[in-house]
Amino acid sequence: MTRKEEIIRAARKCMREKGFHNTSVQNIAREAGVSTGLIYRYYKTKAEIIEILIIDAVDNLKELLNESQNKIDIFSPGLVFAEKRSFIDDAQESISLLLDVSAEARRNPCYQPLFTAAYEELKDNIYQREAEQHPDISESTLRTRLYFSSLLIDGLVIRRLRLGEQSNNEADKIAMLFLNAITASQNP
Amino acid sequence: MTRKEEIIRAARKCMREKGFHNTSVQNIAREAGVSTGLIYRYYKTKAEIIEILIIDAVDNLKELLNESQNKIDIFSPGLVFAEKRSFIDDAQESISLLLDVSAEARRNPCYQPLFTAAYEELKDNIYQREAEQHPDISESTLRTRLYFSSLLIDGLVIRRLRLGEQSNNEADKIAMLFLNAITASQNP
Amino acid sequence: MTRKEEIIRAARKCMREKGFHNTSVQNIAREAGVSTGLIYRYYKTKAEIIEILIIDAVDNLKELLNESQNKIDIFSPGLVFAEKRSFIDDAQESISLLLDVSAEARRNPCYQPLFTAAYEELKDNIYQREAEQHPDISESTLRTRLYFSSLLIDGLVIRRLRLGEQSNNEADKIAMLFLNAITASQNP
Amino acid sequence: MTRKEEIIRAARKCMREKGFHNTSVQNIAREAGVSTGLIYRYYKTKAEIIEILIIDAVDNLKELLNESQNKIDIFSPGLVFAEKRSFIDDAQESISLLLDVSAEARRNPCYQPLFTAAYEELKDNIYQREAEQHPDISESTLRTRLYFSSLLIDGLVIRRLRLGEQSNNEADKIAMLFLNAITASQNP
DNA sequence: CATGAATGAGAATTCATTCAT
């Protein structure tokens, strides 16, 4: 792993543990085991590091979606819950970073466009794959499903962030509702 | 309005406009039209102000739910979309504050228990009222519905925060899905 | 003397002793006997302090010129040297600050306009008074004289800055040249 | 051009463009196309580089004077203006570096003696040549002329640095005054 | 009660200098 990667890794770890605003560049340096100045050899500003973390999170989500697609159709009614559950587990880390940053992104003109673009890209990426797999379903229906699912996923992640890792039995029920809701709306 | 309340109101306005971390105690004082020192006569620390803001947000959500209940059953399948829409509008402000703060609350041991407690209280509060109105529905089903709805509401709020006030026609469709999903799961 | 004035005085002292770039805000604070943070209560940035120092220097030059005018005409051929000498002594401090800053002002877009404006103002100020005293001399001649004198004065100040307080006997000769040159060019 | 010379040339370019304090050793290395470390193989410190730049500037002035002497006597009353003008153009670069550095040189004990010595050497150098060409004029008169001229040249250079390349028609008039002043004082 | 001046620790960032390769 290169120095540059080590620094990003350290930054990600700190941000995850202490949050975006409570992570100083010194913290990152200490975590990476390097001097403060070295951070700036590889990254122009702290904001650049955060940008990269955001982009990485989006890329990670895209990859996870691609992987899961190879095995399952995320909208398939018969999907075993466990598989969706594991997808959410893997995605949680990335989504939680996006959430941490979203309060800032909403107001800081430096992150705002990046943030919106990342979301659009992610949405298009998911839509493309769904469209290929369901040529018979109208675009409007597909987009609605995506929207609906993303609401639920965001909601799930927020809930986890807020409450920690409780409420697993509830999650089971939700998973069923999730699937049912999607399929119920399939042939209106 | 007392001095103490004015300060909280100023704090809420600042936090909403500039975010939690970008609001200084001096900002609040200026907005409230009082001196910096006075803030500390009424509130021990900045953290205490934030705690109160969180509690207020939760109280506000409870009130909104009580009001809406007087007119409508939030889970009624026949509910006109506009009414649910307006509930979300009113609740948005409180939920968005909770979101802004949630990144912090997850890690800061000073907010964390407060946060969890508030959520539990809110959940129980909603459950009580639903149970009174639907004595025929099992507790488990009711709780699942609540959970499901809260996920959707959180998701909607996040989406609004992230994207601003776009996508209204999509919101229409979502509203239908929202209702359909809830009712579809009602009589399995 | 107000705190604000004390800080400017401390800043002026530091800048004079150690130069513009070698004076840190901490230096100024220590010299003024206050904390670092207090500097920023009264002045937005270090650059603002420097701007004020520049403006003060120009104002000081204007005042010195006004004072000297009450007693003498700076271009009068019969002027005793001592009086011009003392004018230069008094002006030196202000001019030396302007010189210190001029290397920066040439390139820093934040000081550049301020600097040019100050110079224009000073030039106009001097011209006005000369024109009143010499209604018979053409504007062109007056302006040329001023230009010529300012070159000499700048040259004198630079020389002092470079060499310290040496070469007094030479200064005598120069003073005569100065006067002769001006008067020689008076009636061509 | 040796590596060592390339570095000095790069240093001069950077200092000229960005000023003395805003030029970092890294800047110089980049401009010279070498590594940071190499700078320190040839020069002990950044201060040493600046010393050399000062010495070079003085040498350059000496050379310019020697060249101009071959064609013209700088104090000759009949000298066409254009020739003096071009001398000032050529000398400007060196003089402006000396000015940039002078604020520092005044206070930094490391530059100060160097600076004074360089000036003395330059002055003697000019005096020698003038004395050879004007055996009839007394030493005192020659020295006074030199002093007077140097004041004017310094003044001209400062003015250019401050105002850029404006005021050419004024410069014409000044040139005449310059010559007149010198010659007027020649036979008192 | 109320003020707002004052504090000082801490944040982001820069840069002269060193040193292992």
Added chain:
DNA sequence: GATGAATGAATTCTCATTCAT
């Protein structure tokens, strides 16, 4: 000789908190 990664002290600026008046 040559590289450029690495260091860490210094700089500008912010802000929660205190306290004399």
